[in-house]
Amino acid sequence: xxxxxxxxxxxxxxxxxxxxxxxxxxxxxxxxxxxxxxxxxxxxxxxxxxxxxxxxxxxxxxxxxxxxxxxxxxxxxxxxxxxxxxxxxxxxxxx
Amino acid sequence: xxxxxxxxxxxxxxxxxxxxxxxxxxxxxxxxxxxxxxxxxxxxxxxxxxxxxxxxxxxxxxxxxxxxxxxxxxxxxxxxxxxxxxxxxxxxxxxxxxxxxxxxxxxxxxxxxxxxxxxxxxxxxxxxxxxxxxxxxxxxxxxxxxxxxxxxxxxxxxxxxxxx
Amino acid sequence: xxxxxxxxxxxxxxxxxxxxxxxxxxxxxxxxxxxxxxxxxxxxxxxxxxxxxxxxxxxxxxxxxxxxxxxxxxxxxxxxxxxxxxxxxxxxxxxxxxxxxxxxxxxxxxxxx
Numbered sequence: 001x002x003x004x005x006x007x008x009x010x011x012x013x014x015x016x017x018x019x020x021x022x023x024x025x026x027x028x029x030x031x032x033x034x035x036x037x038x039x040x041x042x043x044x045x046x047x048x049x050x051x052x053x054x055x056x057x058x059x060x061x062x063x064x065x066x067x068x069x070x071x072x073x074x075x076x077x078x079x080x081x082x083x084x085x086x087x088x089x090x091x092x093x094x095x
Numbered sequence: 096x097x098x099x100x101x102x103x104x105x106x107x108x109x110x111x112x113x114x115x116x117x118x119x120x121x122x123x124x125x126x127x128x129x130x131x132x133x134x135x136x137x138x139x140x141x142x143x144x145x146x147x148x149x150x151x152x153x154x155x156x157x158x159x160x161x162x163x164x165x166x167x168x169x170x171x172x173x174x175x176x177x178x179x180x181x182x183x184x185x186x187x188x189x190x191x192x193x194x195x196x197x198x199x200x201x202x203x204x205x206x207x208x209x210x211x212x213x214x215x216x217x218x219x220x221x222x223x224x225x226x227x228x229x230x231x232x233x234x235x236x237x238x239x240x241x242x243x244x245x246x247x248x249x250x251x252x253x254x255x256x257x258x259x
Numbered sequence: 260x261x262x263x264x265x266x267x268x269x270x271x272x273x274x275x276x277x278x279x280x281x282x283x284x285x286x287x288x289x290x291x292x293x294x295x296x297x298x299x300x301x302x303x304x305x306x307x308x309x310x311x312x313x314x315x316x317x318x319x320x321x322x323x324x325x326x327x328x329x330x331x332x333x334x335x336x337x338x339x340x341x342x343x344x345x346x347x348x349x350x351x352x353x354x355x356x357x358x359x360x361x362x363x364x365x366x367x368x369x370x371x372x
Binding site for chain 3: 004007008010011014015017018019021022024025031032033034036037038040041044045047048051052054055060063064066067070071074077078080081082084085087088
C-alpha cells in the first residue's frame with residue numbers, strides 16, 4: 001500500500017512544479033489575458049491536487065471543495081473577460 | 096428531452112439498486128457497466144415509442160466517441176509540439192461560413208471546435224453567419240482545406256443530430 | 260489490486276499532461292497559441308485524474324459527484340477560452356509574427372469599429 005502512496009506523492013510533486021511554472025507566466029505575462037488564462041490553469045491544477053489529496057488523507061469531503069473551486073474559477077474568468085471588454089468600451093467613449 | 100429523462104432514470108435506478116441489494120459488488124467498473132445496461136434497456140424501450148429518438152441517440156454516441164478521439168489526438172499533438180524544440184506551427188485566422196442557424200447549434204459547434212487539434216473559436220459575426228477560428232497547423236497557407244475539414248467534420252455531424 | 264493499479268496509472272498520466280500544459284504556458288510564443296494548447300491539455304489531464312480518483316474510491320455517490328465535475332469542466336473550459344480570446348481580440352493583444360491575418364483584416368474593413 002505504501003507503493004501507491006508513493007505514486008500519489010509523486011503526482012502531487014509534479015503538479016506543484018506545474019503550478020510554479022504557471023505562476024512564472026502569471027508574473028511575467030505581457031498582457032492581462034495572459035494572466036487570466038494562467039490563473040485558470042492554476043485553479044485546474046489546484047482542483048486536481050485536492051482530488052489526489054483526498055485519497056491520501058482519506059477525507060471524501062475534499063471532493064466537494066474541488067467541485068466548488070471548479071465553479072468559482074469559471075465565474076472569475078468570466079468576470080475578468082467582461083471587465084476587459086467594458087474597460088475598452090469606456091475608453092472608446094471618452095476619446 | 097427524452098434523452099435527459101433516460102439518463103436521469105438510469106442514474107436513479109443504479110443508485111436504488113445498489114442501496115436495496117447491497118450484495119451487488121460496488122466496484123466502480125461494475126457500476127458503470129450496470130449504468131450502461133440500464134441505458135441500453137431504455138434505448139430499446141424508446142424504439143417502441145419513438146423511432147427517431149433511437150437513431151438520434153445512436154448518432155449522439157457516435158459524436159461523443161469521435162469527440163474523445165479528437166481530444167486525445169489534440170493533446171498528444173500539443174505535447175509533441177511542446178516537448179520538441181523545433182516549431183512547425185503556422186497559425187492563421189480563418190473565417191468559416193456557417194450553415195448552423197440557431198444558438199444551440201452554434202454553441203455546440205464552437206465548443207467542439209475549441210477542443211480539436213490546434214483550433215480555437217474566437218468570434219461570431221453580428222449576423223451569425225461567420226465563425227472566426229484561430230488555427231495553428233495550416234499546411235502551406237491553404238485556408239480552404241481548413242474550412243472544408245471543419246464543415247465536413249463537426250458541423251455535418253451536429254446538423255445531422257439537431258435537424259432530424 | 261488491479262483497481263488500484265489502474266487508478267494510479269490514470270492519475271500519473273493526468274499529472275504528466277498537466278505538467279506538459281504548463282511547460283507549454285512558458286514556451287509557446289503567443290497568447291492565442293498558449294490558450295488553445297493549455298485548454299486541451301488541462302481538460303484531458305483533469306478528467307483523467309478525476310476518473311482515477313473515482314475508480315480508487317469505487318462508491319456510487321462519489322461517481323455521481325465526479326461525473327458532475329467532469330461535465331462542468333467539459334462545458335465550461337472551452338467557453339472560458341472562447342470568451343477570454345474574444346476579449347483579447349477586442350483589446351488588441353498582439354499576434355505572433357508568423358500569423359496569417361487576412362480574414363480578420365477583411366472583417367475590420369467590413370465593420371469599421
